[in-house]
Amino acid sequence: MNVICSTLNAKYIHTNLAIRYLKAYAAPDFNIQLKEYTIKDPVMNIVSDLYLQKPDVIGFSCYIWNIEETIKVIDMLKKVDPSIYIILGGPEVSYDTNEWMEKLQNIDCIVLGEGEQTFKQLLTELASERDLKKVPGIAYRQEGKILFNPQMNKLDLKELPSPYRFPEDIPHLAKRVTYIETSRGCPFNCQFCLSSIEVGVRYFDREKIKDDIRYLMMNGAKTIKFVDRTFNISRSYAMEMFRFLIDEHLPGTVFQFEITADIMRPEVIEFLNQEAPKGLFRFEIGVQSTNDYTNELVKRKQNFSKLTRTVTMVKDGGKIDQHLDLIAGLPEEDYSSFRKTFNDVFELRPEELQLGFLKMLRGTGLRLRAKEHDYVFMDHSPYEILGNNILSFDDIVKIKQVEDVLEKYWNDHRMDHTVEYLVSNVFPSPFDFFQEFGSYWDEQGWSRIGHQLEDLYRRLYSFLEKKNIDEFDTIVGLMKYDYLKSHKYKPRKPWWSIGIDKTKRTSGYQKIIENPLELGNEFVALGLDEKNLYKHTMLEEVSFDLTLYLREGIIKKKPAYLLAYFDPAHNQSHIFTLSQ
Numbered sequence: 334m335n336v337i338c339s340t341l342n343a344k345y346i347h348t349n350l351a352i353r354y355l356k357a358y359a360a361p362d363f364n365i366q367l368k369e370y371t372i373k374d375p376v377m378n379i380v381s382d383l384y385l386q387k388p389d390v391i392g393f394s395c396y397i398w399n400i401e402e403t404i405k406v407i408d409m410l411k412k413v414d415p416s417i418y419i420i421l422g423g424p425e426v427s428y429d430t431n432e433w434m435e436k437l438q439n440i441d442c443i444v445l446g447e448g449e450q451t452f453k454q455l456l457t458e459l460a461s462e463r464d465l466k467k468v469p470g471i472a473y474r475q476e477g478k479i480l481f482n483p484q485m486n487k488l489d490l491k492e493l494p495s496p497y498r499f500p501e502d503i504p505h506l507a508k509r510v511t512y513i514e515t516s517r518g519c520p521f522n523c524q525f526c527l528s529s530i531e532v533g534v535r536y537f538d539r540e541k542i543k544d545d546i547r548y549l550m551m552n553g554a555k556t557i558k559f560v561d562r563t564f565n566i567s568r569s570y571a572m573e574m575f576r577f578l579i580d581e582h583l584p585g586t587v588f589q590f591e592i593t594a595d596i597m598r599p600e601v602i603e604f605l606n607q608e609a610p611k612g613l614f615r616f617e618i619g620v621q622s623t624n625d626y627t628n629e630l631v632k633r634k635q636n637f638s639k640l641t642r643t644v645t646m647v648k649d650g651g652k653i654d655q656h657l658d659l660i661a662g663l664p665e666e667d668y669s670s671f672r673k674t675f676n677d678v679f680e681l682r683p684e685e686l687q688l689g690f691l692k693m694l695r696g697t698g699l700r701l702r703a704k705e706h707d708y709v710f711m712d713h714s715p716y717e718i719l720g721n722n723i724l725s726f727d728d729i730v731k732i733k734q735v736e737d738v739l740e741k742y743w744n745d746h747r748m749d750h751t752v753e754y755l756v757s758n759v760f761p762s763p764f765d766f767f768q769e770f771g772s773y774w775d776e777q778g779w780s781r782i783g784h785q786l787e788d789l790y791r792r793l794y795s796f797l798e799k800k801n802i803d804e805f806d807t808i809v810g811l812m813k814y815d816y817l818k819s820h821k822y823k824p825r826k827p828w829w830s831i832g833i834d835k836t837k838r839t840s841g842y843q844k845i846i847e848n849p850l851e852l853g854n855e856f857v858a859l860g861l862d863e864k865n866l867y868k869h870t871m872l873e874e875v876s877f878d879l880t881l882y883l884r885e886g887i888i889k890k891k892p893a894y895l896l897a898y899f900d901p902a903h904n905q906s907h908i909f910t911l912s913q
Contacts, residue, residue: 334461334659337386339368339401340394341379348505350512350560351394351423351448353496358449360494363456367501372402380409380872388417390459392444392452395423397692397714404437411439418459422448424527425714428696434479442473446484447517449493482600490517491538497545507553512560515542515574521560521619524631524698525660525691528562536570543577550583558589565592566599572601581606589615595639603739606650608706614653618644621660622670623677630664631699632797636675644681657683662691662730664699664706667723672764679756679763685744688736690729691718734771735764737780742770747789748815750883751808759802770796790816790828807888810875810895814908817897821904823871833894837913841872841894852896852909859898859907871897879910 336359338352349369356365366386370379383391383406391410393403407419422444426433430443441516442465444451452469458468465473470484497511516536519528549557565571578588594616605614622628645714647653657678661671679686693708693716694698707722720726731879742752752766760766773796774780784792790812797808809829816828833841845866861869878889894911 334363334389334456335387335391336363336365336392336456337368337383337384337388338365338394339370339394341370341372341374341399341406343372343398346509347372348502348511349394350496350514352392352450353499353502354493355392355452356499357494357496359456362453363460367499372399376402376405376409378380379406380413383410384413390418390420390456392420392422395421395425397425397694397716400425400714407437407439418442420444420452420455422452430481431479434472434474435848442471445472447488450485450488487535490535491541493537493739495545495548497543497549503552506549510556510558511549511554512558513542513546513549514560515539515564516561516566520566521563521746522632523632524633524702525663525694526562527694527696529632529698530696532653534563534566539570539573542574543581546578547581550581550586553839556587556589563593564590565597566835568601570669572604575601575605575609575614576599579610579613582610582613586613587615588613589617591617591619594618594620595636597643599642599646602646602650606646606652609652611652612654615656616647616653617656617658619658620674620678620684621658622663622666623674624663624666624670627663627666627670641681644683648682648781654684655807656685656687658687658689660689660691662718662721662724662729664721665723668728668731671724672762672768675735675764676762684746686739687744688732688739690733692716693718712725731768731772734775736771737765738771738774739767741789742767742793747786747819748793751793751811751815754804754808754811759804759808769800773799786816787826787828795827804888806876810877810879813873813875813895814879817871817873817895818906818908820897820899820906823869823897823899827871833872837874838872841913842913844867844894845896851911855879855907856896856909857896859900860899869899869901871899873897873913875910878912 338355340349342349351367352367356367359365368383368386370382393407395403403421410417411419419440421433421440422443426443427445430445433443434440442455444455448470451468453470455465455471458464465471465475465480466482469482472479472481474480508799514537516534519526520529520534522529546557546647582588618640620635620637620640621633628635644655645658647775659674659678666674675688691699693703693710695716700716709719709721711717711719718729720729742748756763756766760769769791774792777792777795779792779797794809794812797805802808813827813829816824845852846863873895875893875895876890878891879895880892881889892913894913896909896911897911898907900907
């Protein structure tokens with residue numbers, strides 16, 4: 334029997350852990366072939382590739398991001414070869430299963446919940462007597478009826494075989510994200526999250542996990558992401574794993590974790606700040622809302638003051654980047670309340686702030702009680718909300734404008750100093766800056782067209798110029814600094830239309846040639862002769878003492894030169910300032 338396990342990932346760099354567990358568990362009885370695609374791949378290409386394998390059975394791993402495209406693939410496959418037995422599994426089809434079976438006539442069976450053992454038993458029956466009554470945890474068709482078999486008890490995770498020891502995966506490890514699962518379940522009960530449905534937390538064998546991580550690193554894995562819903566729920570376990578990863582990591586490897594920040598003890602953070610190499614770890618922290626009543630309604634326990642302590646201590650340590658998440662549209666959080674949530678969290682200055690919108694996932698308590706808050710949401714995946722009793726669609730559109738420019742101007746770190754100055758000194762709050770700029774961005778029609786790096790600077794310049802801001806010349810100076818600082822090579826055409834005039838440029842360069850010490854020892858150490866000075870540098874003008882601002886955050890109006898040296902040997906820029 335020729336069996337394929339397949340899925341459509343959101344991006345090429347992603348890998349699917351579920352189908353690898355199925356393959357590992359089914360071996361050696363069944364030699365399952367893995368076929369991964371992306372949701373951007375043409376459906377015809379996916380169908381053609383699967384069809385050419387001449388499969389008897391195909392199992393698809395289904396999620397909110399791929400279900401629509403997966404259905405298209407299945408419908409086309411059944412048209413060209415109705416004999417293929419189609420099985421679905423995954424979180425998207427494990428709930429409202431009867432609805433899926435009725436709606437999708439081209440699927441033959443759905444595996445409910447945890448699938449390793451169920452899938453193997455199902456294959457065993459399909460290869461022999463086809464008595465599906467013997468297979469627990471499935472929905473299937475028989476004589477025109479949809480039948481359900483109850484699920485079995487949870488698996489002993491310590492007995493599961495490794496999903497990583499497939500030779501065909503090795504060439505791709507360095508180029509893709511590798512996902513590691515050390516536990517299943519979640520101790521919390523957040524009503525918008527599928528993880529709240531499974532009671533309790535079960536752990537895999539620690540030593541097997543460590544062996545798998547060693548194997549992955551030795552074979553080139555660079556980004557390893559732990560998918561545990563709360564990695565640090567057990568402090569002793571988290572400390573053991575942190576110690577192991579610090580001691581045995583290979584250079585260039587990055588480990589990402591989802592942590593619950595308000596339960597992380599200060600001594601754990603102090604340990605990481607002292608012991609962890611910079612850049613080895615990355616934390617993802619779900620804040621979602623700082624509105625206590627909202628958190629109470631979704632059964633989310635969160636101590637924001639302790640969360641703030643954790644995030645601040647980690648940031649002060651300078652070793653670990655942090656990605657904080659917000660969800661717009663939670664119960665009883667209106668536009669004004671969400672503005673406060675945004676500002677509360679932005680105040681922590683995370684390296685990345687992800688602004689998402691509530692998705693009414695199948696099986697969650699919030700979806701089951703949607704009428705209590707008059708939720709309106711998409712009928713199709715990803716089931717994103719369109720409004721509720723206190724948050725209108727107008728409000729959602731406005732918050733989406735915030736999300737758009739937040740991603741471009743904060744999360745991508747294209748102009749950190751400029752944005753920091755704007756949100757701290759010019760606008761009433763960070764949210765107000767992103768909202769006003771996001772609305773202007775939309776009004777100009779820029780959301781419908783692409784952009785280059787220079788466009789981002791020109792568009793911000795246009796917005797600020799229109800607002801007639803008093804500190805405009807200071808902001809332009811910071812924009813020039815951010816732009817030149819981020820370049821590895823000398824830009825051919827910078828975003829500003831008018832640069833320093835020829836006379837001042839000549840005067841500035843002459844001053845540098847005559848007295849290089851004015852730019853400091855770091856510049857002198859470069860040893861630039863006059864030819865290379867002109868060839869590899871740019872000289873521009875700013876209206877304030879940039880060195881003082883970068884050191885102390887003080888703006889002192891004093892015309893100065895900004896010299897950017899683009900180091901051809903190391904592909905990086907060095908910025909120096911020189912008073913006029």
